[in-house]
Amino acid sequence: MGRRMSVADISYVLAIGGLATVALTILVGPVVIVLLTSFGDSQSLKFPPPGLTTKWYEALFDASQSRQIHRAAGNTLWVAGCATAGAILFGTLAALGLARSRSRLARIADTAFMSPLVLPGLAFGLAALMYFTFLGLRPSLELIMLGHAVVIVPFVLRTASASLSQLDPALLESSASLGASWLYTLRRVTLPIIAPGIVAGGFLAFIASMDNVPVSLFLAGPRSDMLPIRLWGMMESTLDVRVAAVSGIMVASVLGLMLIMERLVGLTRRMRD
Amino acid sequence: MTIAIAGGALDAAGTGGRRWLAEWQLALPLGLAFTGFFLAPLLILAVVSAFDDEQITRIGFAQWIKFLGDPFYWKVIFDTLKLGLLTVGATVLVGYPLALVYLGARPALQRILLFIVVLPLLTSVVVRTFAWIVILGREGVINGVVMALGLAPAPLRLLQTEFGLVLALTQIEMPLMLLPLLSVMSRIDPNLMSASAALGALRWRTLFRVILPLSVPGLMGGCLLVFASSTTAFISQSVIGGARLVYLPLLIWQQSLVVYNWPLASVAALTLLISVTACIAAISLIGRKIARHVDG
Secondary structure (H helix, E strand, C coil): CCCCCCHHHHHHHHHHHHHHHHHHHHHHHHHHHHHHHHCECCCCCCCCCCCECCHHHHHHHCCCCCHHHHHHHHHHHHHHHHHHHHHHHHHHHHHHHHHCCCCHHHHHHHHHHHHHHCCCHHHHHHHHHHHHHHCCCCCCHHHHHHHHHHHHHHHHHHHHHHHHHCCCHHHHHHHHHCCCCHHHHHHHHHHHHHHHHHHHHHHHHHHHHHHCCHHHHHHCCCCCCCHHHHHHHHHHCCCCCHHHHHHHHHHHHHHHHHHHHHHHHCHHHHHHC | CHHHHHHHHHHHCCCCCCCCCCHHHHHHHHHHHHHHHHHHHHHHHHHHHCECCCCCCCECCHHHHHHHCCHHHHHHHHHHHHHHHHHHHHHHHHHHHHHHHHHHCCHHHHHHHHHHHHHHHHCCHHHHHHHHHHHHCCCCHHHHHHHHCCCCCCCCCCCCCHHHHHHHHHHHHHHHHHHHHHHHHCCCCHHHHHHHHHCCCCHHHHHHHHHHHHCHHHHHHHHHHHHHHHHCCHHHHHHHHCCCCCCHHHHHHHHHHHCCCHHHHHHHHHHHHHHHHHHHHHHHHHHHHHHHHHHC
């Protein structure tokens, strides 16, 4: 690159570099600020906080003070685990079924299964509440699981389909020509190859369920309190700094899980592709 | 026995391979669950919206007439779509340059950038919204800087303003813009850029004539996701926007869980569903037009 930079090229570097810096600051800044706030001793969310403390974390871990938060967190983990298991089972089966089909119906089905990603979740949340009410069902954790499973299936379906599309058909053909049954080929060839994709999709689905507001908002009841809804309540009424402590724990766990997933299945690359 | 027969029947039908059931049938469980727990509820939404009274006894279109005849509700619809478009604009403005930096970065830096993009996406929306309360508040980060530099006589009012909400949503939704964009960018042949530069093209020209046209599919994918997500972002809208800024999600929540007027809530939910879907269809139509123009 012996060419000297022209004025136009300098303006390019400045404009693009400047805007990209803004983007990076906007992306990372809030995460850092949440972590700092959770260790700050200000009642009113003053930033930077006057001093450092761990009292919000102590209050959060105190069983008598924060029992409701603990129960909501437990519910949320349980629901996310079950909904993810369901999404992995149904999503992987559907991906296997649709992957090699070029029929019009298969394309329509695929688009439909992916639609919860773009359709307004709140409309579905309200719809699910009315639907279950008309069926005579009361709000419960099981119904929330069902609702979550439907909206998180796209994550599994997408990553599983992507892995399947990279699977060399010659492998399946040679397995079949060597006399292996379809089920044997699935168990010994297909699944081991697409497993990382399924794990990555399952992880994203789990996070999406943990994070879900639109469905939980309508289906959560007094006995089925969910963490995001409780945190929202805590932010709306009095600004409870324990929200910062919960946030700190969530950021730390997501960071840890992400590093593990990156090692195991190359998570971020899969999310990009 | 039955397995062998089924497999034979399939082979006769020309699907190839030895299978004990047709492959597409594996999609049936999800298909049934999807019909029973996604399509059916959405159908109920349409049915409930066609009732006059809150007890859901009289069929009629009174709620639709009330909703569509009231300028207040039209403003809510307009504001919701406007919020989506503003967020799309802001995420493109800062997100696209970041994608360009990613495109030109070495693999090691690319991996770090990708990690930075994904981290906020996996951090709960509630956490991200909370962060913006700390940033935008009276004693928050921005006002701290503004007061320290003496830029304003009194703390700026940022919470409960559209500006503050769009700023927060820019961070909250940016990963959704960047992921499809980075996906498309990473497939652009680097030789095209070097060829353009070697032929003496300025970087701006390379951007607008080579990179931008090739990244249209990713850009459109990102716009679609950001628009869909920001228009339905109930928590961010209600906590940062407050009660003064009313968007369709808040209206749906109020009517269904506070006022218990399910027909009106259904009308609002369907309006959100239809208007967002229409905008998404328009965005992808424009995207396809541009892509075809580029190819041709």
